[in-house]
Amino acid sequence: MSVRFVIVKLLRAILTIWLVVTFVFFVLRLSGDPVAQLLPDDVDKQTVQFYRELWGLDQPVGVQYLRYIEALLQGDLGISFRNNLDAFQLVMERVPKTALLGGTALLFALGFGIPLGIYAALHRDTAIDRAIMSVAVFGFSLPNFFLGIMLILIFSLQLRWLPSSGSGTWWHLLMPAVTLGTGFGAQIARYARSAMIDVTNRAYMRTAEAKGAGQTRKLYVHALPNAAIPIVTITGMKIGELLGWAVVTETVFAWPGIGRLLTSAVAMRDLAVVQCIMLILAVTMVSANFIVDLAYGWLDPRVRAQRQGER
Amino acid sequence: MAPVLAAQGLSVAISTRDGRTVTPVRNISLALDAGETLAIVGESGCGKTMTCLALSGLLPRRAQVTATSLTLAGEDLATLDRRRAREVRRQRLAVVFQDATNGLNPVKSVGWQVAEAVRLRAGGSRAAASAEAQRLIGRVGLPDPARIMRAYPHQLSGGMNQRAMIALAVAGNPDVLVADEATTALDVTVQAQILTLIAELQREVGMGVVFVTHDLGIVAQIADRVAVMYAGRIVESGPVGEIFAAPRHPYTAGLIASLPRIDRRERDLSVIEGQVPPIDAMPDGCAFAPRCQRAADDCRRTSPPLARLGGVHAACLHPLREMA
Numbered sequence: 001m002s003v004r005f006v007i008v009k010l011l012r013a014i015l016t017i018w019l020v021v022t023f024v025f026f027v028l029r030l031s032g033d034p035v036a037q038l039l040p041d042d043v044d045k046q047t048v049q050f051y052r053e054l055w056g057l058d059q060p061v062g063v064q065y066l067r068y069i070e071a072l073l074q075g076d077l078g079i080s081f082r083n084n085l086d087a088f089q090l091v092m093e094r095v096p097k098t099a100l101l102g103g104t105a106l107l108f109a110l111g112f113g114i115p116l117g118i119y120a121a122l123h124r125d126t127a128i129d130r131a132i133m134s135v136a137v138f139g140f141s142l143p144n145f146f147l148g149i150m151l152i153l154i155f156s157l158q159l160r161w162l163p164s165s166g167s168g169t170w171w172h173l174l175m176p177a178v179t180l181g182t183g184f185g186a187q188i189a190r191y192a193r194s195a196m197i198d199v200t201n202r203a204y205m206r207t208a209e210a211k212g213a214g215q216t217r218k219l220y221v222h223a224l225p226n227a228a229i230p231i232v233t234i235t236g237m238k239i240g241e242l243l244g245w246a247v248v249t250e251t252v253f254a255w256p257g258i259g260r261l262l263t264s265a266v267a268m269r270d271l272a273v274v275q276c277i278m279l280i281l282a283v284t285m286v287s288a289n290f291i292v293d294l295a296y297g298w299l300d301p302r303v304r305a306q307r308q309g310e311r
Numbered sequence: 312m313a314p315v316l317a318a319q320g321l322s323v324a325i326s327t328r329d330g331r332t333v334t335p336v337r338n339i340s341l342a343l344d345a346g347e348t349l350a351i352v353g354e355s356g357c358g359k360t361m362t363c364l365a366l367s368g369l370l371p372r373r374a375q376v377t378a379t380s381l382t383l384a385g386e387d388l389a390t391l392d393r394r395r396a397r398e399v400r401r402q403r404l405a406v407v408f409q410d411a412t413n414g415l416n417p418v419k420s421v422g423w424q425v426a427e428a429v430r431l432r433a434g435g436s437r438a439a440a441s442a443e444a445q446r447l448i449g450r451v452g453l454p455d456p457a458r459i460m461r462a463y464p465h466q467l468s469g470g471m472n473q474r475a476m477i478a479l480a481v482a483g484n485p486d487v488l489v490a491d492e493a494t495t496a497l498d499v500t501v502q503a504q505i506l507t508l509i510a511e512l513q514r515e516v517g518m519g520v521v522f523v524t525h526d527l528g529i530v531a532q533i534a535d536r537v538a539v540m541y542a543g544r545i546v547e548s549g550p551v552g553e554i555f556a557a558p559r560h561p562y563t564a565g566l567i568a569s570l571p572r573i574d575r576r577e578r579d580l581s582v583i584e585g586q587v588p589p590i591d592a593m594p595d596g597c598a599f600a601p602r603c604q605r606a607a608d609d610c611r612r613t614s615p616p617l618a619r620l621g622g623v624h625a626a627c628l629h630p631l632r633e634m635a
Contacts, residue, residue: 203413209369211479212401212431221427225418301418301463 005307009293013286020282024275025068029061034269038081055081055271068275077279078272082265087272091258091280097167098257102246104177106239109185114231117192122219124197132189139186144245148179148252165254176253184242191234195227202226229299236292240285313385314342315519316366316404316487320379323358323365333590335361337543340617343487343519348510350534350551351523352566356587358543359523363491366521367406368397384486402432405480409492411472415464422448422460425479432483447478451508470501474508481512488513489521494529506533527570531555539563542587542598549623559625562599597628605629 035051052058056067071078077088120132155175156164163172199205200223208222247259254260258277265273297304323336336358343349351359364370366381368388381389384403388396408414415424425444429435435443441460449456451474464472473493480488490509494502510533513520522534530537530551538548539562547560558564565583585602588594594601600610610628617626 203408203410204416206369206408207414207476207479208416210367210406211428212397213427222416222419226416229418299418301420302465305463305466 002307009290013290016286017279017282021072021275021279022065024278025065026061028269028271028274029064032269033057034081034271037269077276080273081270082268087276090273091261091276094256094258094261095280097255098246098250098259100173101176101180101250101255101257102242104173105181105184106242108177108181109188110235113185113188114192117189118196118227120189121193121196121200133193136186136189139182140190142183144179144183145248145252147182148175148249151175151179152252167255176249176255179252180242180245180249183245184238187238188231188235192227192231195230196223199223199226225299229296232292232295232299236288239288243281243284314382315345315384316521317342317380317382318366318378319381321362321365321381322377323361323370324375324377326373331591335543335590336365339540339545341538341545341548343521345486345519346513346517347536348513348520348522348534350530350537351521351540352525352527352530352537353540354525354587356590357540359540360491362540363406363489363521363523367404367489368400369406402483403486405485405488407473407476407480407488407490407493409495411476412464412469414476415472417464419463420460421462421464421467421475425475425482428479428482432485443482444478447482448475451475451478452504470497470505473497473505477505477508477512481516481518484516485518487519487521489523491523492525493522495524495526509533527566539566542593543590544598544626545617546599546627547623547625548617553622559620559623559630560627561603561605561631564631
């Protein structure tokens with residue numbers, strides 16, 4: 001991998017993140033006065049003015065923006081309007097919880113999606129293939145929050161096996177992770193199936209057969225490394241969606257991650273916290289894409305050659 | 312000496328999705344001696360590739376391959392179970408296909424793929440297989456074998472990939488090489504080089520070669536014997552010299568007449584009128600009768616068997632006379 005490749009990637013990442021924070025900044029300023037939201041209705045004008053000055057909201061938007069960017073470059077993400085805590089710290093306290101939920105959901109989705117998709121592809125047009133794909137379509141079309149509520153109804157209210165909210169134990173993790181991972185896993189299964197079917201029709205699979213490679217060898221050594229390329233692509237592309245749905249899932253299960261913090265911060269117009277969360281989400285997305293790019297080079301020699309500038 | 316590969320009454324039947332059965336290969340017999348080259352020629356759709364795949368055991372499971380006998384290096388594959396038959400083929404028979412660039416795995420280095428073939432056919436350690444792979448890559452005329460070992464198929468030309476495919480095929484010295492249109496996609500000059508390479512390797516290793524092609528020019532150049540296929544059957548077979556000099560089957564004669572010749576300028580090439588009948592609508596009697604100028608009423612009733620005519624075998628009720 002060339003230095004040029006890394007530099008280009010890095011510049012693009014910075015541009016993306018800058019666009020996100022700028023967009024978020026202006027949309028938030030357009031969406032109403034946080035002071036009016038945060039203070040009770042009956043406070044006097046001086047108090048309102050005091051807070052407006054404290055948070056810099058008395059300045060023109062352009063000036064606010066420049067101050068924000070200046071602070072951001074110095075690593076200062078501002079103070080939460082609600083409780084005067086450092087916004088970054090406030091958010092970072094929640095990050096491990098969301099990472100745990102998202103990571104578990106991702107593992108669940110890949111752990112079920114890839115093997116099921118491949119199994120379906122290898123048994124194409126049989127009853128088992130149709131069964132797996134029906135389940136996948138169902139899991140994919142089921143709205144996330146609805147699945148969460150159904151799970152709570154069944155496993156918490158009826159069977160009383162699992163806690164319906166909170167994050168104290170591993171048991172608490174189970175339903176949110178399944179809720180978040182199901183739709184994702186269903187999509188992965190469908191992509192894995194079509195990737196695998198595509199690969200098994202390729203001429204090099206017949207060459208492997210002609211060499212006398214056994215079924216296991218054909219699958220793991222010849223087919224999977226090729227099928228992995230589109231599967232990795234789609235996983236990388238869909239990670240953003242997973243983060244988006246994490247907000248919903250955290251709300252349904254009262255999971256104390258950044259998703260729930262985000263919904264409450266938006267409701268309260270806690271600008272610094274919202275901006276901070278959006279920045280972290282943007283950085284996560286960009287990093288995920290970068291990891292996918294690296295994985296590409298590792299999986300596909302054609303991509304690797306392009307990056308080294310040879311043809 | 313017993314032939315290294317011999318098929319008696321080989322047929323391929325495929326059940327289609329709508330429950331019918333088509334038979335792209337019908338009751339063909341052929342034999343190949345060690346060191347000999349047998350060419351199978353015919354138009355697209357005549358069943359020559361199906362024959363190849365049936366011999367190599369590469370047809371999908373829903374294709375039914377039947378044969379009264381199918382011997383490879385002394386073992387009758389028709390009587391062996393699937394697994395054992397595969398084992399015999401793996402050690403004895405190699406295949407080279409038309410499109411080498413797609414026939415090689417894009418995410419594996421060429422060296423790895425050749426070494427894998429060495430290990431699968433001959434066994435041995437990884438290091439030994441790798442060394443043998445490098446020797447083979449050099450042997451098939453690829454420059455700088457150490458570099459080619461590390462190269463990936465997309466970095467090589469079609470001709471180079473076909474050489475790599477041949478290295479992969481001759482790894483571990485198979486008894487039979489089946490080449491299905493192995494030079495069709497290549498430039499004429501590269502084609503000639505590849506043909507020469509196959510002939511050289513054939514002499515070195517003493518393997519029999521089944522060369523499937525639609526190109527009669529290649530047949531004349533490399534084959535010892537030729538089998539002409541039409542609509543799933545062999546209609547004529549025999550030594551190349553005799554068949555080219557005096558074809559007995561009207562179809563063979565038509566094929567030879569339709570060859571463009573560099574030493575003659577003809578306004579119109581001779582063509583065989585009509586088309587191969589569709590596989591699911593074979594006429595009764597001789598399948599070539601609808602296109603045949605010599606066809607008589609009996610041709611449309613009875614399907615002629617392959618019969619000895621002088622030095623060749625032909626399946627025709629009204630064959631051309633010798634030196635017609």
